[in-house]
Amino acid sequence: MEKISNRPVMRLQQIYSRDRHLWRLVVMILAWMVFIAITRFGKFYNLLNFQTMAAQFPEFGLMSLGVMICMITGGIDLSVVGVANLTSILMAYLLIDLTDAAGGLPGFAIPLVFVLALGIGAGLGIFNGLLVSKAHIPPILATLGSGELFTGICLAITKGNAVSKFSRTYSRTINNRIFDLIPIQLIIFVVMALLIWFLLSKTVFGTKIYMLGTSATAAKFSGLKTDRLLIKTYMISSICAALGGMIMLANYNSARADYGTVYTLQCVLIVVLGGVNPVGGKGKISGVVLAIVLLRMLETGFNRFPKISSYYISLIWGGVLILVMVLNYFTENRRFRKKIAR
């Protein structure tokens, strides 16, 4: 690590220049928080609001983590919503079977459901990984097709109806708050995020993924087993998505084939906004987490202005994405020109 200068301004500059993109996101979040503080202080800054936000974002946050890890390898995962819905529907059917006459659940039910969900996620992910690595289908098409397939299976088994007649105990348990403060959804998200952070930055596996994303040919010739690496990547992604599905199941207290269909593109948007390069090889989990938080804050903040149509959020959202990209373009270019001038 480079030596950090003692003068505060220089120091700030150094911190900023080490990861411009990340700090730009931080600045945006802070600016939005200040704006909200000035205009709608009481309605935004209360514990309940933050708790609600923390319970809402994990469902698409987890899916975004999955998309991120695929994008680092230079791929993409468009099947996350299909995986999430298929998992949640299958588990909803299981929960219906487990629900006893009194409407309760046996003690082992919830852990069992989660373990099975992880298994289903892993299985579907391996399927994606095989399509990408062994069948050599471009990831965007492979996951587009498998996503459509999974959604189709959901539709075929539910006939388009919602599956909901299972015990409320499940939803109540997941919607609990630990110490009456931290929502369980948030804890699941944080655990998963930490796990992926650890995988990406502390293990050989992570290094290999970045290598693969930087140059697939180089990775292959340096002896990496790219096929197995890709299968593992897509497996992790689908596991994240399956967990996201379980949270959706709890938040809506039902499962349906068309829940969360907007999340597919939203996840890609979040990941790109978080500074992951869609070509692969670059990107950090910190950026993606910040982007998730930014999205949730923007949306919740907007809902505090009842006069403004909530549909504007998609305008802002797309605008922010393009703005960030253009900003990156200009700063990258300037740095590039400086390099050439030298």
Next chain:
Amino acid sequence: MNTKARSMLKKLTRRNEPYIFLVLLALCLLIEIRSGQFFSSNNLVDIASAMVVPGLLAIGAFMVIVSGGIDVSFPALASLSVYATTKFLLDINYEGGVWVAILIAIAIGAVLGAFNGLFIGYFRLPALIVTLGSSSVFKGVMQGALNSKQLTTIPVGMRTWGTSSLFIARNPVSGLTSRMPVAFIAFIVVLALAYFMFRFTMFGRGIYAIGGSEASAHRAGFRVIRTKFMMYIMVGMIASLAGVIRVCMMQQMHPTNMLGMEMNIIAGVVLGGTAITGGRGTLLGCMLGTLLIVIVENSLILLGIPTSWKSVFTGALIIIGTGVSAYQVIRMNRTRSVKIKARRVA
């Protein structure tokens, strides 16, 4: 077999179109055997009229994919321009022909397409990201700024154009009739223009060149940025035309009805053998792929398969179709390298 025919056959098996054509034929025959209704005149006309809007959108998506980019914004773009047009014409109580509607929508589409083209061409941002962002922006403008609602009435010119037909096919067995919409001509005209452009103009060849390798295209003297910019404008115009036709045919404007179509359209284009990495693909294959998707979406009911299974089939089709073309690319590369090795040995 003489050598010429053999080499021609060899050439054909290397391409994607014959396979997709065979699959298409097999599916049609299967449906015909199961139901006996597929080759009835009214079903064919129904499929042709169902093909108009996806076909037009596929031409636009095809252009973008050949250039090495990808566009997920065209449904939002079309919805926005058509909504703005319809709303405007309703507000001024316009009662003239459909041409004004088409022209206004295409003009708006061109502006919105230029928005995409500006960021993708001049700022060189990745096409996927820009179109993701812009589709979000278009949706926001439509639903937020224009406060879009379902319009159950559309201007009279659009209404009459949507119901006017070239001819009416009548099924002698079931007595059902189907209209061939006039819009089909628009589709054929755009298709012919696109074919001509890709085949015979510098601009069209430039799109292929850029998709093959941007740097090489630049060195070969193509104006990469300008070609991309113009191309996205054209895609916006085609998408808007498709949007107008859809509204006219449905006889009402449903703002969010088209959103979400992008993935199936792209799937159809790629099924037809267009390389997602750009530079390769034919308009014929693109149309065959789109037709396959349209038939699967419309005719499964004739096979006795419930409509809730539709997505399963589309998904499986995408995976198998792209798998086959991926396999072909690998095989082609392998034979090529074998040939090179053989030549070296000789």
